[in-house]
Amino acid sequence: MPGAAELTVRRFDWGAEEQTARFSQALVAVQGQVIEVGADWPRRVADLLAERGAGRLAFGSEAELAAELTRGWPPDSPVRLVPWAEPIETGRDRLFGEIEAALTGCRGAIAETGSLILWPGRMEPRLLSLVPPIHLVLLDPREIRSTLHELLVEQAWSAGMPSNALLITGPSKSADIEQTLTYGVHGPKELIVLIRASSD
Amino acid sequence: MPSELRLRVESGLGNGRVRVNIRRAMDHLVHKRAAAFPDAEEREGLRAQGEAIRAEALARLPELLETLERTCTGNGMRVHWAETAAEANRIALDILRAKGARTLIKGKSMVSEEMGLNAFLAAEGIEAVETDLGELILQLGGERPSHIIAPAIHKDRYEVAELFGRCFPELPYREDIEGLTAAARAVMRERFRAATAGLSGVNFAVAETGTLCLVENEGNGRLCTSAPDVHIAVMGIEKVIARLDQLPPLLTLLTRSATGQPVTTYVNLISGPRRAGERDGPSEVHLILLDNGRSRVYADPELRDTLRCIRCGACMNHCPIYARLGGHAYGTVYPGPIGSILEPQLQGLDRQGELAEASTLCGACAEACPVKIPIPKLLNRLRWEAVRPDPDAPTLAPGSRRRALPALGWWLWAWVYASPGRYRAISTLAGRLRWLAPRRLGAWTRSRTAPVPAPRPLSRLVEAEGFERE
Numbered sequence: 021m022p023g024a025a026e027l028t029v030r031r032f033d034w035g036a037e038e039q040t041a042r043f044s045q046a047l048v049a050v051q052g053q054v055i056e057v058g059a060d061w062p063r064r065v066a067d068l069l070a071e072r073g074a075g076r077l078a079f080g081s082e083a084e085l086a087a088e089l090t091r092g093w094p095p096d097s098p099v100r101l102v103p104w105a106e107p108i109e110t111g112r113d114r115l116f117g118e119i120e121a122a123l124t125g126c127r128g129a130i131a132e133t134g135s136l137i138l139w140p141g142r143m144e145p146r147l148l149s150l151v152p153p154i155h156l157v158l159l160d161p162r163e164i165r166s167t168l169h170e171l172l173v174e175q176a177w178s179a180g181m182p183s184n185a186l187l188i189t190g191p192s193k194s195a196d197i198e199q200t201l202t203y204g205v206h207g208p209k210e211l212i213v214l215i216r217a218s219s220d
Numbered sequence: 221m222p223s224e225l226r227l228r229v230e231s232g233l234g235n236g237r238v239r240v241n242i243r244r245a246m247d248h249l250v251h252k253r254a255a256a257f258p259d260a261e262e263r264e265g266l267r268a269q270g271e272a273i274r275a276e277a278l279a280r281l282p283e284l285l286e287t288l289e290r291t292c293t294g295n296g297m298r299v300h301w302a303e304t305a306a307e308a309n310r311i312a313l314d315i316l317r318a319k320g321a322r323t324l325i326k327g328k329s330m331v332s333e334e335m336g337l338n339a340f341l342a343a344e345g346i347e348a349v350e351t352d353l354g355e356l357i358l359q360l361g362g363e364r365p366s367h368i369i370a371p372a373i374h375k376d377r378y379e380v381a382e383l384f385g386r387c388f389p390e391l392p393y394r395e396d397i398e399g400l401t402a403a404a405r406a407v408m409r410e411r412f413r414a415a416t417a418g419l420s421g422v423n424f425a426v427a428e429t430g431t432l433c434l435v436e437n438e439g440n441g442r443l444c445t446s447a448p449d450v451h452i453a454v455m456g457i458e459k460v461i462a463r464l465d466q467l468p469p470l471l472t473l474l475t476r477s478a479t480g481q482p483v484t485t486y487v488n489l490i491s492g493p494r495r496a497g498e499r500d501g502p503s504e505v506h507l508i509l510l511d512n513g514r515s516r517v518y519a520d521p522e523l524r525d526t527l528r529c530i531r532c533g534a535c536m537n538h539c540p541i542y543a544r545l546g547g548h549a550y551g552t553v554y555p556g557p558i559g560s561i562l563e564p565q566l567q568g569l570d571r572q573g574e575l576a577e578a579s580t581l582c583g584a585c586a587e588a589c590p591v592k593i594p595i596p597k598l599l600n601r602l603r604w605e606a607v608r609p610d611p612d613a614p615t616l617a618p619g620s621r622r623r624a625l626p627a628l629g630w631w632l633w634a635w636v637y638a639s640p641g642r643y644r645a646i647s648t649l650a651g652r653l654r655w656l657a658p659r660r661l662g663a664w665t666r667s668r669t670a671p672v673p674a675p676r677p678l679s680r681l682v683e684a685e686g687f688e689r690e
């Protein structure tokens with residue numbers, strides 16, 4: 021039996037375009053939604069949420085995307101922006117009761133499985149991607165890698181892990197009754213990925 | 221008198237509804253796994269890798285556990301060692317008491333089943349709430365899991381509807397699966413919001429980085445580990461792996477083998493409590509490392525392979541015995557082929573040794589196992605342990621299943637087969653006396669005819685054809 025170290029790791033040399041296509045395909049297969057967006061993505065988000073009747077969108081107030089979001093947010097949108105900076109001790113009831121959607125960034129994505137990589141932390145709390153019924157994620161397609169292995173080696177995860185790292189692949193689901201898939205169990209019912217057009 | 225196992229088998233075979241539910245689910249899971257590994261070469265490459273990673277981890281187990289303790293502690297977790305289930309329960313209780321928690325929300329964890337945690341906490345006045353949909357159904361019905369991945373697989377939607385109707389009369393009665401799932405979401409949401417303590421199992425623990433890896437689809441596991449102020453993780457000591465870059469192949473093997481998914485909805489990597497400046501996450505993370513007989517298993521170089529298991533459930537999905545009986549007939553926390561090798565070792569041959577006989581040795585389990593555990597070989601070893609002459613063998617308290625009559629039978633068998641002359645004499649005699657063979661053999665002949673020795677043994681026929689005896 022060969023030692024674990026000598027075994028070759030699965031890698032795929034897909035080009036950038038194929039990676040994006042595979043990512044979308046794999047995510048859509050598990051009921052994720054993928055939308056290509058341009059520089060006016062905040063407006064798209066506002067429209068998507070208005071269509072769904074969502075009243076409040078939370079986002080990490082110090083998140084990278086915060087400035088772009090607030091700058092581009094249509095002033096006439098019925099959806100209110102909620103910059104989220106509250107500790108869970110005081111914000112728990114509002115998060116569980118009042119926030120219908122949350123927007124987060126991500127640290128990359130995986131083409132093979134359609135997974136998003138999130139490192140929640142100071143800028144973007146863990147529960148933002150979990151408690152509100154709709155979770156939106158902004159993704160730069162240049163951050164997509166073929167496999168989890170490729171991504172975690174390239175990003176040198178073993179040099180220092182965050183308190184929480186996540187792979188998210190689709191909205192929450194269960195097959196516990198008769199092996200029949202149903203979506204939206206305890207986590208988000210909808211997962212919407214906004215892929216920035218590569219010309220950005 | 222029939223043993224308890226045999227009685228449970230009788231009643232399992234007699235329950236038509238459960239048999240239909242299990243069979244349907246197993247066929248589905250087998251099919252999904254096959255579809256998830258379209259390329260046999262890739263599958264075998266991954267299995268070899270999975271086997272090697274887990275074998276390496278076991279070969280270095282003591283060292284890796286020390287490293288894990290160090291890295292987890294460095295990450296701010298508190299690490300506890302429990303030799304027995306009772307010790308683990310006590311540790312969990314002390315943590316909850318210190319936090320003043322009256323309720324514990326739980327993600328799915330087979331180790332907590334092994335500990336009997338829920339009943340223990342209930343006796344101490346603390347309510348343990350199962351949050352996984354399948355586990356919730358079982359808790360409401362006062363039942364135990366019948367499958368390690370799909371715990372409520374023996375139930376159909378109508379039984380669940382009836383149960384929910386009884387337990388949540390305030391909710392509208394629904395019989396459709398979506399409606400039932402929505403009901404569970406509504407009921408659980410409030411529990412997630414209010415809980416101060418959560419508990420989870422661990423799928424893999426990475427020694428290198430001090431990271432706990434949890435996989436799930438529903439999001440309840442993430443809620444149990446991120447919403448409350450304290451998170452208690454319980455794991456068997458064998459779940460450790462050496463390095464983070466060994467995680468991806470194990471993850472893909474686990475999810476594809478278990479449910480045919482390329483990946484679960486959530487893979488949750490936890491490396492410590494909330495850090496300075498972070499706005500949520502538990503302020504305390506406790507890791508309880510449970511032995512409960514595992515180091516005894518570990519001490520035997522052959523049986524040690526049992527501990528490679530990553531708890532995917534594929535062996536039970538592919539097992540002809542499990543598919544006909546369901547998990548409850550086994551009467552143990554871990555059912556199916558893995559249960560039949562693990563439980564006799566954890567609990568002792570005197571208590572669960574009979575499980576090693578609950579197999580046809582067809583080998584379907586070993587063929588499906590993502591880490592290539594030679595389950596049939598280990599079943600045979602346990603059968604042998606149960607009848608071997610040495611009652612003081614070091615690991616397993618064997619000997620207690622040794623019965624005089626079968627032992628004499630096997631001794632005779634060996635004596636006859638050891639000599640061609642004896643074998644010839646006996647087989648000729650059997651042919652002459654074939655009219656004495658019984659026509660009825662209990663349940664066997666209810667749907668089959670009884671076997672009868674041939675008038676002339678095969679060796680004679682072969683000789684008559686002119687072959688030389690070697």
Ligand code: SF4
Pocket residue numbers: 528529530531532533534535536558585588589590591592593
């Ligand atoms: S013995 Fe193998 S097939 Fe069975 S649960 Fe464990 S890893 Fe899966």
